[in-house]
Amino acid sequence: MEKLKKVLNGKEEEEDEQGIVTQIYEGSSLSWSTRLKGFVICFVLGCLLSVLGSMFLFISFGTGLTLFAVCYTFGTLFSLISTMFLMGPVKQLKNMFKEKRLIATCLVLVFLALTLCAALWWGVAILAIVFCVLQFLALIWYSLSYIPYARDAVTKCCRGCLDV
Numbered sequence: 001m002e003k004l005k006k007v008l009n010g011k012e013e014e015e016d017e018q019g020i021v022t023q024i025y026e027g028s029s030l031s032w033s034t035r036l037k038g039f040v041i042c043f044v045l046g047c048l049l050s051v052l053g054s055m056f057l058f059i060s061f062g063t064g065l066t067l068f069a070v071c072y073t074f075g076t077l078f079s080l081i082s083t084m085f086l087m088g089p090v091k092q093l094k095n096m097f098k099e100k101r102l103i104a105t106c107l108v109l110v111f112l113a114l115t116l117c118a119a120l121w122w123g124v125a126i127l128a129i130v131f132c133v134l135q136f137l138a139l140i141w142y143s144l145s146y147i148p149y150a151r152d153a154v155t156k157c158c159r160g161c162l163d164v
Helices: 002-009 012-017 020-027 032-056 061-087 089-096 102-122 125-144 150-163
Strands: none
Touching: 032 061, 061 089, 061 102, 061 125, 102 125, 125 150
16 A cells, blocks of 8 residues: 555656665564564573573583573574664664774674584683683673663772772
8 A cells, every 4th residue: 555655756767766775674574662672572581591501500501501501592693683673673783883882892703603603613611611701701791881881980999999
């Protein structure tokens, strides 16, 4: 029906001039309530996977650590994806790769990949745990970039603790 209205109003030619990204964005826009539901579902799923992964730490040493690393990593991924529902995937990706977040974003993605490699392909559970810890720290540093002056405050606090 919408396309018929555009043809009758003579606006169909304007649509061809728009970029493909704009057409995809407008075609896939969700209502606010749908975005909020998607955010909550992905975020809760991410938290549940992280908690489930933490429970796997208490299972036998070899397989439990591997399951922990995999569940924790997928939990982090779902948590990152959940924010795409709130601001949209294109805007989220633009924000993630801004100059002030570029290094933190790259570190998070590299440690996510290294955690999965260590857990699934290399089979080194201790290395997977180390990468999980580094993934967690990189994600904290990435998250702090969204709070004004938070990185400066954390840096000053850590320097103050080390000077004592």
